[in-house]
Amino acid sequence: MAVIEINDLSKSYRSGKAVDGVSLRVERGEIFGIAGPNGAGKTTVVECASGLRRRDGGTLRVLGLDPQSDRRELLQRIGVQLQEAALPDAIKVGEALRMYASFYDKPADWRELMDEWGLTDKRRAGFASLSGGWKQRLFIALALVGDPEVVFLDELTTGLDPSARRTTWGLVRTMRERGVTVVLVTHFMDEAEALCDRIAIIDRGRVVAEGSPDELIRRAKSDSLDNAFFALTGRETA
Numbered sequence: 001m002a003v004i005e006i007n008d009l010s011k012s013y014r015s016g017k018a019v020d021g022v023s024l025r026v027e028r029g030e031i032f033g034i035a036g037p038n039g040a041g042k043t044t045v046v047e048c049a050s051g052l053r054r055r056d057g058g059t060l061r062v063l064g065l066d067p068q069s070d071r072r073e074l075l076q077r078i079g080v081q082l083q084e085a086a087l088p089d090a091i092k093v094g095e096a097l098r099m100y101a102s103f104y105d106k107p108a109d110w111r112e113l114m115d116e117w118g119l120t121d122k123r124r125a126g127f128a129s130l131s132g133g134w135k136q137r138l139f140i141a142l143a144l145v146g147d148p149e150v151v152f153l154d155e156l157t158t159g160l161d162p163s164a165r166r167t168t169w170g171l172v173r174t175m176r177e178r179g180v181t182v183v184l185v186t187h188f189m190d191e192a193e194a195l196c197d198r199i200a201i202i203d204r205g206r207v208v209a210e211g212s213p214d215e216l217i218r219r220a221k222s223d224s225l226d227n228a229f230f231a232l233t234g235r236e237t238a
């Protein structure tokens with residue numbers, strides 16, 4: 001069953017067209033990757049789908065809801081981790097989780113979540129004192145505190161060292177095992193290959209290819225997703 005259906009989505013800024021006729025379906029329980037070069041329109045697609053930005057055209061359904069007209073209801077059922085997310089320096093891990101839980105009608109038990117994600121020892125640590133890996137772990141826990149059915153993760157591992165990236169991948173797989181549908185925006189083809197059931201490659205506001213990592217590699221007659229990306233977009237990856 002599709003939990004996200006995007007048809008002919010378009011969005012322009014003053015600078016020009018950011019999204020130009022994107023159509024996608026994301027099935028329940030999959031990790032769906034959105035990959036593409038800088039400025040391709042990935043974040044704009046995620047922002048429109050999560051009710052954070054108004055679209056210009058096209059139709060969008062997430063969990064059967066319209067992110068614009070049913071925004072309040074949708075925000076209760078999804079989790080969003082945005083690129084360059086930040087919290088006040090002094091907020092403590094436990095406080096942040098408790099505060100986010102208060103935004104939801106039916107939140108998960110934030111103390112349990114803190115425990116599950118290994119954050120209990122850090123509960124009194126201020127946000128600014130956390131390393132990049134711990135900040136990302138906190139952002140994942142915050143995206144899950146509303147007990148969401150769908151989670152949007154935008155460039156989750158940018159800036160993390162290789163070991164923290166691997167750990168974060170494990171956390172994303174754990175989300176899928178719990179039945180959460182994950183939409184993952186990434187620049188990294190190794191990450192897309194390791195994590196995603198299916199990937200859409202977006203370039204200049206359009207979907208240029210969609211399929212499982214293996215399908216994309218085969219279609220591009222490549223030996224890796226990195227090379228497939230280059231063949232499909234004519235651009236190098238990050």
Ligand SMILES: Nc1ncnc2c1ncn2[C@@H]1O[C@H](COP(=O)(O)OP(=O)(O)OP(=O)(O)O)[C@@H](O)[C@H]1O
Nearest residue numbers: 013014015018036037038039040041042043044045
């Ligand atoms: N708030 C905004 N105002 C004006 N232009 C914007 C805004 N947000 C994005 N854009 C422009 O729209 C285009 C698509 O941006 P978007 O952030 O959706 O792409 P992206 O694929 O997520 O890029 P990146 O990988 O660099 O994060 C870019 O040309 C960007 O400069």
